[in-house]
């Protein structure tokens with residue numbers, strides 16, 4: 001991305017751009033009844049850091065393994081850099097994979113593990129040494145090159161696995177839960193390292209994860225998967241702010257989801273009737289009047305106040321309730337607000353002021369008023 | 383508040399449970415020493431002690447008596463202890479051409495048989511590991527199945543197969559492939575057949591156990607890094623199955639070297655193996671001291687591969 005000035009930062013919007021990976025109608029069945037991947041279409045462009053995100057067992061690894069060539073699709077085609085991969089064995093594909101279990105060779109030192117792939121390319125010895133040296137520097141493992149994998153920590157092994165896949169400079173690097181084994185702190189640090197490395201080497205990355213935070217920080221685009229199907233593809237912002245379904249809204253971050261009915265539908269605004277009262281959305285949506293829809297409001301988009309808003313002309317985009325529970329997270333707090341009809345709404349608020357006493361300003365059983373911006377509610381049709 | 387109630391509740395139970403725990407620990411440590419004692423006692427009584435007896439006999443002279451060897455320790459009338467160590471048996475064995483050739487031939491036969499077992503057993507073990515769950519169970523069962531019939535019976539069956547008028551020759555003659563029976567029984571070839579047939583399961587089972595533990599993602603990782611299947615086999619699978627190869631080879635090599643029944647029945651008088659020689663010395667010549675010396679030298683010869691095995695075991699344990 002950084003090395004190529006002509007490539008745009010959003011190649012997926014460029015209709016002429018040739019995708020690095022083109023997945024068309026790919027389905028993978030195990031036996032007759034297990035459909036691991038169901039009819040997926042996907043384009044991944046050069047230099048992207050593309051995340052496959054989804055719950056356990058939704059088919060992420062299976063899709064990745066089909067890209068690497070370890071599984072044959074039951075139906076559909078996979079093109080990598082324009083070439084059909086259906087008859088190409090793994091050892092001839094321009095891809096390298098970092099395995100969920102790392103799969104380091106236990107009988108080889110760190111150095112030999114990394115050199116293994118280069119040796120297969122019949123690269124001269126001194127060139128191999130040079131490349132191994134460079135990549136060890138990149139992942140900061142120079143002092144460990146003579147060790148066997150068993151003599152490394154989890155995080156070090158993970159970096160060896162990354163180095164071993166990276167050193168071949170594949171067109172496409174596939175990473176299956178690359179940071180799964182790390183603790184939170186190291187994980188965050190490594191996420192940025194990974195993104196940095198990706199920018200330095202300019203290789204296209206496909207990263208599988210079930211950690212949505214990881215996906216949000218790392219990726220250029222995210223594909224959210226649900227039970228073998230693609231739920232939505234988009235940039236982290238699109239996925240978070242413009243989810244297309246309840247599944248996506250709920251899976252990425254948290255959301256208060258309400259069922260509702262369209263009462264007014266005009267080109268520049270929509271009104272929806274819900275349990276939370278009438279919700280006004282200040283932009284047009286292509287929906288039919290009176291149709292059943294869902295509204296999702298992110299907890300941090302709701303304002304919480306102990307004083308009632310001016311009793312104005314309408315009661316749109318506001319509600320009243322009692323604080324049922326408070327979850328103190330340090331930087332923010334989650335308030336569970338019980339409305340008069342029993343509905344519970346989650347609201348998060350930053351703890352901007354350090355409380356003078358050891359109690360919170362808003363506390364249990366306080367009557368609070370909720371309000372939100374006309375742009376905040378997200379309208380979902382499925 | 384909750385803390386104090388908890389304290390009160392656990393106080394009496396605690397002293398009680400610690401008593402129980404102590405008791406349990408004592409029984410446990412007793413058990414541990416018993417469990418450790420059993421194999422050591424076994425080794426002592428059934429291996430080390432007989433070994434020393436054999437070693438002692440090997441340093442004696444043949445006499446016509448019962449038992450037919452001289453005593454190592456004799457008391458003279460003045461009460462002086464006389465220890466007689468006779469090394470003649472060893473000198474005799476080491477200088478006699480027959481023994482030298484027989485040891486060499488035994489080693490040759492067992493080495494070639496071990497290699498043959500490895501060459502046949504390795505692909506078989508690999509195939510079993512790679513087959514589906516049902517086939518795998520069936521194939522493993524088939525490997526162990528021969529143990530269910532008497533070893534002697536199976537060797538006699540081979541005699542029937544390999545004899546001049548045996549099943550194989552008859553079949554070949556009736557098919558018109560040969561006119562004269564091929565001489566197979568009472569040749570070295572028959573001994574090879576017998577040893578490889580008998581000891582093949584001892585090669586397959588440790589190899590199978592080793593390969594079963596191998597992680598298939600290692601093969602995938604190798605393929606992913608551009609390695610063709612053949613190269614992956616030699617660079618990844620083979621090095622990781624060395625412990626199985628060593629274990630299987632020793633399980634074949636060691637008993638095959640001292641094998642008596644197979645060379646006797648299938649080799650007749652034509653195949654010199656140390657087991658037969660030992661038997662001859664012991665029962666036909668009733669020369670226990672020489673027979674014991676033969677056994678001791680055989681043991682020394684076999685200690686060498688055992689040490690190699692230990693070395694690899696240690697290395698494998700270190701690697702994990």
Ligand SMILES: Nc1ncnc2c1ncn2[C@@H]1O[C@H](COP(=O)(O)OP(=O)(O)OP(=O)(O)O)[C@@H](O)[C@H]1O
Nearest residue numbers: 030034035036055056057058059060061062063210
């Ligand atoms: N070899 C296989 N045989 C049968 N079923 C399989 C096989 N591999 C995967 N599956 C099934 O396919 C589905 C998708 O599996 P997959 O490994 O792709 O999930 P995943 O998204 O990677 O999950 P996780 O986040 O837990 O790694 C699961 O239901 C799994 O049980």
Ligand SMILES: [Mg+2]
Nearest residue numbers: 060061062100
């Ligand atoms: Mg997975």
